[in-house]
Amino acid sequence: MPTSLTLDTARCNDGNVVLVAAGEIDLSNIDAFDQALSAATTDATNSGGRFTVDLSAVEYLDSAAINALFARADHIHVIAHPLLMSILRMSGLTELVPIDVAPQTAEL
Numbered sequence: 001m002p003t004s005l006t007l008d009t010a011r012c013n014d015g016n017v018v019l020v021a022a023g024e025i026d027l028s029n030i031d032a033f034d035q036a037l038s039a040a041t042t043d044a045t046n047s048g049g050r051f052t053v054d055l056s057a058v059e060y061l062d063s064a065a066i067n068a069l070f071a072r073a074d075h076i077h078v079i080a081h082p083l084l085m086s087i088l089r090m091s092g093l094t095e096l097v098p099i100d101v102a103p104q105t106a107e108l
Contacts, residue, residue, distance in 0.1 A: 003028045005029040007020070008020045009036060016044075016049065016051060017040050017051035017052070018052045019053050019054065021055055022057035023057070024058065025058060025064075026065070027062060037071075037076075041076075044075055051075060052076070052077045053079070055102075056080065056102030058081055059083050059084070070093060073093070073096040073097050077097070079100050080099055
């Protein structure tokens with residue numbers, strides 16, 4: 001059974017592209033994530049800049065997702081959920097990509 005993942009792409013008022021992911025990214029849904037990254041990369045490249053991958057609502061990603069991000073390292077800026085920061089550091093992605101930590105939200 002595929003893991004729950006939603007993907008939305010938007011263009012901000014300043015013209016920058018943002019890909020927002022929510023859920024978990026793993027082998028069961030990596031194709032959808034990879035396709036969304038490819039489309040956003042093309043869109044951002046045609047606009048002449050980087051795009052933002054907002055992972056602030058993603059609490060788990062596997063090596064396939066990290067590989068997909070590495071493949072676009074020259075084109076992306078990442079906003080990451082605090083839980084993802086250790087794996088992003090260990091993978092070395094933080095050395096190649098600007099990554100901001102999303103603010104933690106209070107749990108009810």
